[in-house]
Amino acid sequence: MFQEPDYRENLSLMLSEVLHDIGVNERIVMISRIQNMLMETMDYITDRLNDENGTVYYLGSRSEGTTTLGLNSDIDALNCVNDFNLIQDWSEWEHGKKNYFMIQDENTTPGYCFLQLLRYDEPLPVTFIPNDDYISDTSGRILLKNTIMHGVIKGAVDHGPSNALIGQQGACDTDYVLAYPCKSWPQSASGWLGRQGIGRWPTQDMRRHATSTRCFVVPTGSKISEYPELEWRISTSLAERCVMLNLNITQIRCCVLLKMILKYFLNPQAEINISSFMCKTVLLHCIENTEPSIWKENNLFTCLTYCLLELHSCVQNDSCSHFIIQENNLMAGQFTDETKHELSKYITEFIQNDGHGLLRMDFDDLGQRLQVKLNMVPHGGYNFRSSLEIYEINLSSLYQNIATHVGGCNVLVLEHLHNQNIRKMKQSVCKLMTFSDNRLQHAAFKFLAPFIFTTNGSVMASSSIGENNQVSPESLLWLSAGLNSDISSSRLKLASVFYSTRDMEKAELILRHTKQQYYSYPVIPICRCWQKPPTQVTAEFMRACIEESDNSINHLTSFCVSFIQKEINCVPHELQYEMFRSTQDDMIHRELYHDFWMDWAVVDSLPFLYFLQYKVYRHLQRHQDQQQALNKLISTIEIDKNLGHRETALNILGQCMEQENRPQQALKCYLLSLQQRARNNVANVHICKLLCRVLTDR
Known part of the structure; x- marks a missing residue:
């Protein structure tokens, strides 16, 4: 062979x-893995700070x-709900937890189980049906339906055990799977x-490490099950x-090739026949x-050919362990006879073509690149990414x-x-x-901490400003500790604090420095308040990422500036209105789990920078600088x-236009604002x- x-x-x-x-090399593989491990760690820290008892794992x-x-x-993304305790032995039962017994018997498909509800006060089964999420089987066992988790993520589409959030143009789709953890x-x-x-693979060390990880059940039944709503995989x-x-x-490259063949030849219309998980399992x-x-x-x-032969055998026998x-x-129950015949034909043809099928694949220009490498076509005819x-x-x-x-x-x-009150906020920081x-x-701490330090300092400053119009030394220490969160947002908060205490010289110095920094790098804005399309990065940003290395997030990103209501005394009064944007009718049009930021004052960094400059220069009576800042604010919004x-x-x-005594332009701004967001927009109040002021002046 x-x-x-x-x-x-x-x-x-x-x-x-x-x-x-095309990127299937050790360096880029490591980049991808680091990204996901960092995301997991940041989620873990965030959940612990927020007293959430969940854990997110990024897989696939x-x-x-x-x-x-x-x-x-x-x-x-697998979201594990840690409040549950799934046991296989009565000794694993825990007092006060929601315990379930994992039943695997002649009625369950191999690799699946039923979940029997147990009492929380003693290790005994529950004998009554508590609500519609449960059912009693013929033995009187109270079993949890897997439909309890379907559609729980707002805006998601049910897809097997997962809820798929369809990404906007330029973003990736995310499959969220909700799961319960197994005790053992x-x-x-x-x-x-x-x-x-x-080959004595996986090694004993790999097996030992693997078995130290957690296992879960996810809410889906087998396609051949007699009880599809009761089984948990x-x-x-x-x-x-x-x-x-x-x-x-080489094994990673083989896996990538199998996925390409799957998407190009076996599932060309995105039909769910052979899954990438099956390909990975065959590998x-x-x-x-x-x-x-x-x-x-x-x-x-x-x-690759060996893997395809094995995949062909699995399809022929309807069996992939x-x-x-x-x-x-x-593969149990996955394919009709017609589908199986078609898949077998495609796999056989690909194997018999002895590599020629690879020349047709267009993912990452793989086929054309391979033709060039094999001197089948001249190199000059293509303009591949290096x-x-x-x-x-x-x-x-x-x-x-x-x-x-x-x-x-x-x-x-x-x-x-x-x-939270200030005392609890300090506990969160600790x-x-x-x-x-x-x-x-x-690493995750370095990314997350500056934002939390800044918010903590700003809340303390707001409290002291409210009491005596002074900023306490402790709050300034926290604000200083958070200055390097990104290129702008924390600095703008500090400038806003000084503006609120009428220390215009310090505010102006910070704003001038922030502006210089902003235009010294190819900065991209970041906003996660709502599902906006991702920022399109430039070639300059890509090159700067390599040059800046570990400082890229600090030097090359600009987050929106968010003030919670406890920071209100640090917020210019023009922006304070944003904290009260929603009428009673508007509240109906807010999404409970996504639109909580609408109770804050949130603004993009660059417009806020020019707005603060406009206000500061007005107080300093630097009228030419004031008008330049206003013009920059206008052009930023337009461009x-x-x-x-x-x-x-x-x-x-x-x-600002109202303060310039330009009511028509002000009205135009508010109407344009309502075009951007018709509901939950304080433009209606403005x-x-x-109109009231104009009519009164007449």
């Missing part, structure tokens, strides 16, 4: 080079590094621990991720059943995604702090200081397509006030 002719070795080497060039292609730009893989490693997976393949996704993280680069079985020496660059095409829970047949360009795109995407995630975490922390157990927590809160920028511009 593995005694290849020269052309196969040459094809393998050329194919490996192409995959390296992006966490493993088994994707490319062209494949545009979804983000898979599933009994149905215990056979994997003693299984030994030809047992998930060993963290153990599988552990195995995938130990693949070598793992092949690795387990071959010698490790086979998986090297000059043997890539033969390894889960890698860890072997009794779970991933490997350096692809590295820049991946690295800039890493920084943008991490920055966006930081913004999302900050919004959630602000929501929590919005409802809790934050404890997260430095490892390098990942330390900048990346503003997340354009309606707010128009509202503060309208108030219009009423403006």
Whole structure:
């Protein structure tokens, strides 16, 4: 099987080079993995700060590094609800928790279970049906339906066990899977621990680490189940991720090729026939059943062919065993006879074409790149992205995604702090200081802490300004500690504090410095208050990400400035109106879990910078600078397509126009603001006030 002719070795080497060039190499794989680990760690810290007892895990292609730009893989997020205790032995029952017994018997499909509700006060079954989420079976057991979790994420589409949030143009779709944690490693997976393949892979160390990870159940039944609404699939996704993280680069490239073949040849119309998870499972079985020496660059095409032969056998036999829970047949009930025949034909044709199918694949220009490498076409006819360009795109995407995630975490922390008193806020900050157990927590701390420090200092400053119009030294220390959150937002908060205490010289100095910094770098704005389209990054930003390295988020991003109501005395009165944007009717049109920021004053950094300059220069009677700042505010609103809160920028511009005694322009600003956001917009109040003043003046 593995005694290849020269052309196969040459094809393998050329194919490996192409995959390296399009980003399937050690450096970019590591970038992808770091991103997901950081996101997990930031979510963990955020949940602990907010007293949430959940854990989010990012799984699938992006966490493993088994994707490319062209494949545009979804983000898979598993949300574990830690309040539940799923047991397989009565000794695992816990007092006060919502306990369920995992039932695996002749009525459940292998790899699935029923969840029997137990009492919270003693280790006994519940004997009555508490609500419509439960059902009593013929044995009197009270079982939880898996439909309890369907549609729980607002704006999501049910898709098997997951809720898919469809990304806007330029963004990735995200599959959110809600899960309950198992107390111990599933009994149905215990056979994997003693299984030994030809190459002694996975190693004992890998198995030991894998079994130290958590297992879950997710809300979906088998397609061949007699009780599809009662079954819960047992998930060993963290153990599988552990195995995938130990693949070598040839094995990763083989996985990527299988996914490309799947999307291009086997599921061309995005029909759900063979899943990428099945392809990954076939790959793992092949690795387990071959010698490790086979998986090297000059043997890539033969390894791919071996995997396709194994996949063909699985389709023919309607059997693909889960890698860890072997009794779970991933293909059970998946295919009609017609579909099976079609898939078998496509796989057979691809294998018999001996590599020619690869020349047709358009993901990341793989086919054309391979033709050039094999000297089948002249190189000059194509303008491919270089490997350096692809590295820049991946690295800039890493920084943008991490920055966006930081913004999302900050919004959630602000929501929590919005409802806390100052003492509890200080406790949250103290809790934050404890997260430095490892390098990942330390990195996540560096990203999240400055925003929390700034908010803590601003809340304290607001309190002291309200009492004696002074800023306490302690609040200034916290504000100073948070200055490097990004290029602008924390500095603008500090400038706003000084403006609120009429210390215009200090405010002007900070604003001038912030403006200089902003235009010294190719900065991108970040806003996570609502699902706005992502900022389109520039070539300058990509290059700067490499040059700035670890400081990219601090120097190259500009977050919107968010003031919770406890900071109101640090907010210019023109912006304070935003905290009261919603009428009783407007509240009906707010989304409970997404629109809490509407009770704050939130504004994009650049418009706020020019607005503050306009106000400060007015107090300093520097009229020429004041008009320049006003003109910059106008042009920013007109030109900048990346503003997340354009309606707010128009509202503060309208108030500037009123102060300039230009009521018609002010009215135009407010009407444009309402075009941006018709509901939950304080522009309605500004219009009423403006009309009242105009009529009174007459």
